[in-house]
Amino acid sequence: MASSAATSATRTALRQAKGALRKSMASRLRGMSQEEVKGESSRVTLRILGSSTWASSSSVGIYLSTSGEVETDALCRAAFEQGKQVWIPHFALDPGIAAASPPRQPLPPPSPPPTKRTSSFAEEMRMLLLKDVQEYQSLKPNAYGIRELSVEMARVREEALASRTAPDLILVPGVAFDVHANRLGHGKGYYDRYLAQLHKAARARRVAAEKEPISVALSLSPQLLPESQMVPTDENDRPLDAIVAPDRTIFGPGSRWQNA
Ligand SMILES: Nc1nc2c(c(=O)[nH]1)N(C=O)[C@@H](CNc1ccc(C(=O)N[C@@H](CCC(=O)O)C(=O)O)cc1)CN2
Numbered sequence: 001m002a003s004s005a006a007t008s009a010t011r012t013a014l015r016q017a018k019g020a021l022r023k024s025m026a027s028r029l030r031g032m033s034q035e036e037v038k039g040e041s042s043r044v045t046l047r048i049l050g051s052s053t054w055a056s057s058s059s060v061g062i063y064l065s066t067s068g069e070v071e072t073d074a075l076c077r078a079a080f081e082q083g084k085q086v087w088i089p090h091f092a093l094d095p096g097i098a099a100a101s102p103p104r105q106p107l108p109p110p111s112p113p114p115t116k117r118t119s120s121f122a123e124e125m126r127m128l129l130l131k132d133v134q135e136y137q138s139l140k141p142n143a144y145g146i147r148e149l150s151v152e153m154a155r156v157r158e159e160a161l162a163s164r165t166a167p168d169l170i171l172v173p174g175v176a177f178d179v180h181a182n183r184l185g186h187g188k189g190y191y192d193r194y195l196a197q198l199h200k201a202a203r204a205r206r207v208a209a210e211k212e213p214i215s216v217a218l219s220l221s222p223q224l225l226p227e228s229q230m231v232p233t234d235e236n237d238r239p240l241d242a243i244v245a246p247d248r249t250i251f252g253p254g255s256r257w258q259n260a
């Protein structure tokens with residue numbers, strides 16, 4: 001009992017530390033002007049486009065940026081121009097699928113408090129194949145303000161986990177990063193779980209270790225914490241292969257990212 005109480009206290013402390021960092025980073029990022037974000041995004045984009053990892057990848061997973069993130073518009077367009085396959089996140093809840101799940105309790109049980117809140121987002125993120133740049137340009141923002149395929153299109157669209165041409169490079173968003181290549185996201189664990197599944201799927205397809213997908217986070221300058229500060233992590237948080245910031249690349253343990 002004592003050790004499970006300690007574990008639960010540790011988890012609470014970790015959740016609080018992550019929450020505090022998300023809050024302080026959000027306020028730092030609000031202090032950046034649009035011009036600063038654009039300028040830094042261009043520098044990150046040039047570093048990605050100039051890397052040999054980008055040059056040798058034929059299939060890329062790219063997040064579609066929202067405020068407080070490195071903008072990915074130029075990267076998406078470059079990927080299409082260069083004939084790469086482009087996969088984007090999808091996390092809108094599909095009401096068709098929700099209707100098939102067991103009915104909710106009319107009232108939450110008095111104790112313990114409910115852990116699940118109603119949300120317009122799915123439990124798990126998927127990565128769906130975009131057809132072309134025209135389709136990319138036609139995407140509409142979801143309830144969170146992030147552009148993605150409509151729920152109807154998403155139902156019939158190829159998903160990366162089951163694909164033989166799954167992305168070999170994933171460009172990952174985040175709130176904060178540290179010099180050990182750790183990442184803090186928005187708190188749903190979508191990318192942590194998805195990357196773990198993608199690696200599992202690659203192993204199941206007997207993809208060689210050196211061909212497993214490379215995950216690289218894109219960071220605005222304030223998002224990369226100073227050496228003295230670490231992102232709070234637990235056993236589910238895997239360091240990335242690299243973090244590319246406007247004037248610095250952080251390499252994760254055993255990284256296969258190649259700048260030049
Ligand atoms: N541009 C971009 N796309 C992305 C991500 C991202 O971080 N950036 N994601 C990276 O994972 C996924 C979306 N992640 C999300 C994470 C949290 C919430 C959300 O609802 N946050 C609430 C608080 C939590 C809750 O209500 O449960 C909020 O902000 O109010 C939504 C989406 C997929 N696409």
Ligand SMILES: Nc1ncnc2c1ncn2[C@@H]1O[C@H](COP(=O)(O)OP(=O)(O)OP(=O)(O)O)[C@@H](O)[C@H]1O
Binds near residue numbers: 018183184185196237
């Ligand atoms: N690989 C995993 N397997 C199972 N659960 C996981 C995994 N990774 C994360 N989780 C769970 O997801 C929840 C949110 O995790 P966390 O706070 O690290 O999210 P995040 O990485 O900041 O968010 P996101 O990836 O959506 O940007 C936690 O309860 C965590 O335990």
